[in-house]
Amino acid sequence: MRLSKYFLPLIKENPSEAQIVSHRLMLRAGMIRQQAAGIYSWLPLGLRVLRNIEAIVNDELQKVGCVPVLMPTLQPTDLWKESGRYDALGKEMLRFKDRAERELLYSPTNEEMIVDIFRGYVKSYKSLPLNLYQIQWKFRDEVRPRFGVMRGREFLMKDAYSFHADVGDATREYYKMYDAYHRIFARMGLTAIAVSADSGAIGGSLSHEFQVLADTGESQIYYDAAFDDIRSGKVIMSGEEMRALYAAADEQHKPGSCPIPKERLREARGIEVGHVFYLGQKYSQAMGVTVAGPDGVNITPEMGCYGIGVSRLAGAIIEASHDDSGIIWPESVTPFDLGLINLRSGDAKCDALCESIYEKLTSYGKEVLYDDTDERAGGKFAGMDLIGLPWQIVVGPKGAEKNMVELKNRKTGQKQELSVEAVLEHLLGTCC
Numbered sequence: 269m270r271l272s273k274y275f276l277p278l279i280k281e282n283p284s285e286a287q288i289v290s291h292r293l294m295l296r297a298g299m300i301r302q303q304a305a306g307i308y309s310w311l312p313l314g315l316r317v318l319r320n321i322e323a324i325v326n327d328e329l330q331k332v333g334c335v336p337v338l339m340p341t342l343q344p345t346d347l348w349k350e351s352g353r354y355d356a357l358g359k360e361m362l363r364f365k366d367r368a369e370r371e372l373l374y375s376p377t378n379e380e381m382i383v384d385i386f387r388g389y390v391k392s393y394k395s396l397p398l399n400l401y402q403i404q405w406k407f408r409d410e411v412r413p414r415f416g417v418m419r420g421r422e423f424l425m426k427d428a429y430s431f432h433a434d435v436g437d438a439t440r441e442y443y444k445m446y447d448a449y450h451r452i453f454a455r456m457g458l459t460a461i462a463v464s465a466d467s468g469a470i471g472g473s474l475s476h477e478f479q480v481l482a483d484t485g486e487s488q489i490y491y492d493a494a495f496d497d498i499r500s501g502k503v504i505m506s507g508e509e510m511r512a513l514y515a516a517a518d519e520q521h522k523p524g525s526c527p528i529p530k531e532r533l534r535e536a537r538g539i540e541v542g543h544v545f546y547l548g549q550k551y552s553q554a555m556g557v558t559v560a561g562p563d564g565v566n567i568t569p570e571m572g573c574y575g576i577g578v579s580r581l582a583g584a585i586i587e588a589s590h591d592d593s594g595i596i597w598p599e600s601v602t603p604f605d606l607g608l609i610n611l612r613s614g615d616a617k618c619d620a621l622c623e624s625i626y627e628k629l630t631s632y633g634k635e636v637l638y639d640d641t642d643e644r645a646g647g648k649f650a651g652m653d654l655i656g657l658p659w660q661i662v663v664g665p666k667g668a669e670k671n672m673v674e675l676k677n678r679k680t681g682q683k684q685e686l687s688v689e690a691v692l693e694h695l696l697g698t699c700c
Contacts, residue, residue, distance in 0.1 A: 269604070271639045275312050278651055288484040290583035291416030293595050297655045299582070306413025306421030310579075313655060316603035317582050318424065321456065322403055324600060325426050325576060328452045332444055334399045334428055339381050341405055345371040347380035351554045360408045374407040379551050379573060382429040386569075387557045393433040393567065396559070397441055401428030403578055415484070417583045418539065424579040430572040431552075433561065438570035442474060442546050445574045447507030449478055449542050452576070456585055457598030459499040460541060463489050463515040474546035477517060479538030482587040487538045488518035492528055539584045540577070547571040595656030596679050604637040605629075606659035606695065607652040611645050617668040625661060625673070625688060632696055653678070661691060 277298040285302075286292040294300045299314030310318055326336065345363065348354040362374040375381070382400060390398065403426045413421050428445070432438035446462060453460040460478040479489050481499070492513040497503040514528045526533060549568045551557075558566035577584075582601075589596045597603070606629070610622045619640075626638050637657065639648050652660050662674040667685070675691050676683045686694070 269635070269637050271637060272641050274637070276651075276655075277311070278654060280650075286416065288415050288418070288587070289590055290418065290484075290586040293586055293590060293654070294416055294583065297595060300417065306410055306419070308417060308420060308422075313603050314582065317597070317601055318579060320601040320603070321578055321581050322424075322426075324455050325403065325452055325578065328448050328455070329401055329426075329428065332399075332448050334401045336402065337385075337400050338402050339375070339378050339385075339404060341375050341407070342372050343375050343378075343381055345373055347384055347555075348373065351380050351383075351551055353380070357408070360410065362407055362409055375404070376406055376408045377575075378402070378404075378427055379429065379547075379571075380555070383551050383555050383557060383571075386429075386431055387555065390431070390559055392560045393562060396431055396433045396569065397437055399428055399430040399441065399445075399572075401426060401574070415583070417579050418484075419486070420579070423577060426574075426576040426578055428574040430574070432570040432572070433559075433567060435548075435570055438546060438548075438572055439474075442544060442572050443508075443511070445544055445572070446476060446511065449544065449574075449576070450507035450510060453478065453480070453541065455600050456581065457600065458541070458585065458588055459495065461489065461491050461495050461515045461538065462510065463487075463491065463517045463538075464520045465517045465543070476544050477540050478542035478544075479515075479517075480541055480584045480588055481536050482539050482584070483537055484587060485537035485539040487540055489515065489536060489538045490518075490521045490526070491515040491534050491536070493532045493534050496534065539580070539587060541581050541584050542576040543574075545573040547573050590656070593650070594654035597656045597658060599658050602658055603655070604635045604657050606634065606636055606661060607655075607657045608636055608638040609648050609652060609660060609662045610638070610640050611648070611662060611664040613640050613642050615665055615668070618663050618665055621668045621671070621673070621688065622663050625663070625692070628692055629695065634695070659695060 279296040282292050283295045286295055298311050300308040300310055303309055357376055361376050365371055405422060406425045407422050410421050413419055430441045458480050460480055462476045462478050465475050465477040479487055494513050498505055548570055552569045552571055558568055561567040586595050608622060608626055610618050612618045626636055629636050656678060658678050660676040667673050671688050672685055673688055673691055674683055674685055
């Protein structure tokens with residue numbers, strides 16, 4: 269993508285309304301634009317990140333047998349009245365009537381609708397287990413929307429719902445999803461700590477929140493120091509191994525009965541990026557759902573519910589990966605693989621070398637943001653650092669004379685002067 273043809277509205281100064289790093293950087297990097305309190309347009313750069321996050325979620329969920337669906341953002345209120353949850357969310361749930369005076373609501377979550385879909389088609393235990401999921405927009409009318417996409421009113425969410433013939437199978441699915449969540453977040457460069465938590469309005473008897481540590485997090489959490497070793501790379505653990513480590517949200521932590529020694533207990537703030545619930549029969553029973561069991565007798569299915577804040581993850585990744593100059597994207601979610609900077613657009617040799625590099629990298633499937641504008645060098649460098657692409661290739665007149673360029677690693681800041689051939693070999697070997 270040539271920057272001269274792209275829509276990337278960068279902001280030089282920190283916006284006064286932004287209180288946390290991710291909100292400031294997402295606005296400055298031209299990722300989002302606020303349209304109303306807690307409601308944002310996703311601009312081209314931000315949308316690329318959002319789609320990359322979605323791709324990882326889709327890939328890992330389908331590997332463990334989850335089946336994608338897409339439900340409408342608007343729901344009839346009758347379903348919520350049937351489940352007995354119509355008044356549970358209070359003013360957070362946006363209610364209105366259509367022109368025929370039918371009551372509708374903007375979906376804050378989809379337990380009722382997925383149960384309605386399930387009961388319309390599934391009649392036997394032989395169709396179980398079944399795990400259906402979607403990535404769809406939700407709306408909750410927060411009293412105080414703040415922190416950009418971290419606490420917005422409209423947000424993109426992955427919500428999955430599983431159905432089972434018995435408690436044992438539902439529990440196995442719960443921990444299968446628990447482990448899949450660790451893999452999802454790890455692919456995004458995050459170490460998420462699963463803490464035992466309250467089920468809230470969703471309900472259920474077993475619940476874990478997945479928290480990413482950040483000073484700006486809204487949750488107070490307590491955890492085993494072993495998680496710090498995992499985050500630093502000193503120790504590698506599977507999701508199953510991490511289950512045995514202690515971690516709890518503030519309301520679940522009991523100092524007098526904490527099972528780990530005081531010297532190993534850590535306290536920090538966290539950003540919730542995912543939540544898994546074992547629902548049991550809360551919704552299936554309330555909505556009269558049964559299937560034929562093995563002996564022909566009808567049974568009420570057990571259920572699980574599993575959410576990931578897809579749009580919130582974009583902010584959480586920035587909170588966990590940035591410096592004073594801007595964002596530092598992990599390669600798995602970066603909007604472009606690298607930035608190509610032409611320090612003197614219009615110079616024949618610089619232009620020719622940049623075109624050659626650009627064509628070569630794109631032919632190998634690399635996503636390149638080519639700064640071919642006539643902006644000053646300082647502005648080009650600042651802009652590339654702000655948007656945080658993992659690699660930068662800088663082409664200037666002196667280097668172009670010798671077929672040499674500068675390669676910069678955004679995360680480490682390391683710069684190398686290399687031949688074009690060496691840079692291409694390095695990047696294609698690293699990125700492919």
